[in-house]
Amino acid sequence: MNKSLIAATLAAVFPFAALAQSNVAIYGVVDAGLVRETGGPAGNVTNLSSGMASGSRIGFKGKEDLGGGLAATFLLENGFNADTGAAGQGGLLFGRQVFVGLQGGFGAVTLGRQYTPYYKALRDVGDPFGAVSLAGRAGNLMATNTRTDNLVEYVTPSLAGFTADVAYGAGETxxxxxxxxxxxxxxxxxxxxxxxxxxxxxxDNAAATDRTRNTLLAASYNFGPVTAQGGVAVNRGAGTASSRDMVLGVTVPLHTGKLLASHVRHDDRTIAGKDASQWGIGYNYPLSKRTDIYSAYARIHNHKGSGFTVGNATDKGSGDTAFDLGLRHTF
Structure with missing residues (x-):
């Protein structure tokens, strides 16, 4: 079924949206492959998994010109598991993202379930595996704060290279x-x-002192053939949740693909001293503009029973070592 037919079908089912169908885009990712995990308490396991490089999804996004440089926008994004057909994100209909907003010369304001500014900084700047969240991803050891419900977000326009992104998520308690x-x-x-x-x-949680705070400084520099990336995070929380984390890595063009490599450290600042470190390497090879194959390997060294596992974009993993090999198609 092509995109035009899908759009026509949606217009028939939702006639109130028919006027805006001309600027609605349908997109998605189907990602599946093999994962070999070792070092888990239940033993080694080989899985056919979904969404290792990118979570499998189908989405709808649109923009309506309101005149005077103002536009209305929306996005609806459903996650699913390509290996079983089950819904992702705990069965939520639009568990990946869903928001509506306005944009113009002032910037953009959006409301709904969205990625946090913190997550976008780690994904887009600090972590070489951020856009392809394979076994070497920094999120295996570092806080990611991926999505937040009830989020109101404002992104400023760029001024001399600077932009600001601020957001508030209502607790609704x-x-x-x-x-x-x-x-x-x-x-x-x-x-x-x-x-x-x-x-x-x-x-923030129930008490004024019961809160978790994460601060991240992330940077990347494109030297031409090689892009260097890194980040340092300071984490403070109630009780024992305090640490200093670090990620360093590179992206290197290799033939027509990209070689990814990174090192991540988790320095536990509590009396327990449950430190951990990870080495990861991966390769992404495009077969076309929309289809690629990928592989990655990562190993975590846990100290004093820290218990971190090697995961990917969709799965937290079960062991301290993992190898990914998969195929991804975008549309």
């Missing part, structure tokens, strides 16, 4: 407006080969 709320923000500078972002994420 009766009698306690602070409980489960999130405060997020990122200040970015991108000019030429340099990209730097300072990001912050805070989650």
């Amino acid at each position: 009766a009698g306690n407006s602070a409980k489960n709320r999130t405060l997020n923000g990122a200040l970015a500078y991108a000019q030429g080969p340099l990209n730097v972002q300072l990001a912050y994420h805070r989650l």
Whole structure:
């Protein structure tokens, strides 16, 4: 079924949206492959998994010109598992993202379930595996704060290379407006080969002192054939949740594909001293503009029973070592 036919079908089912169908885009990712995991407490396992490089998804996005430089936007993105057909994100209909907003010369305001500024800084700037979240991803050891519900986000226009991204996630708890709320923000500078972002994420819980705070400084520099990336994070939380984390890596063109390599460290600043480190290497080879194959290998060294596992874009993994080999198609 082609995109035009799908759009026509949606217009027939939802006639109230028919006027805006001309600027609605349908897109998606189907990603599946083999994962070999070793070092887990239950033993070694080989899986046919979905969404190792990118979570499998289907999405709808649109933009309507309101005049005077103002436009309305929306995005609906459903996640699914290509290996079983089951819904992703715990069965949510649009568990990946869903938001509506306005954009213009002032910037952009969006409301809904969205990626946090902190996650985007780590994914887009600090982590070489961020766009292809294979076994070597920094998120195996570092906080990612991927999505937040009830999020109101504002992104400024670029001024001399600087942009700001601020967001507030309502906790929606009766009698306690602070409980489960999130405060997020990122200040970015991108000019030429340099990209730097300072990001912050805070989650408040029941008490004023019961909160988790993550601060990340991420940077990348394109030297031409090689792009170097890295990030340093300071994490503070209630009780024992405090650490210093670091990721360093490179992206290197190799033949017509890309070689990825990174090293990640988790320095536990509590009395338990449950440190961990990870080495990862991967390769992404395009078969066309929309189809690629990929492979990756990563190993975590856990200390004092820290228990981190090697995961990917969709799965947290079960062991301290993993090998990924898969195929991804985008449309």
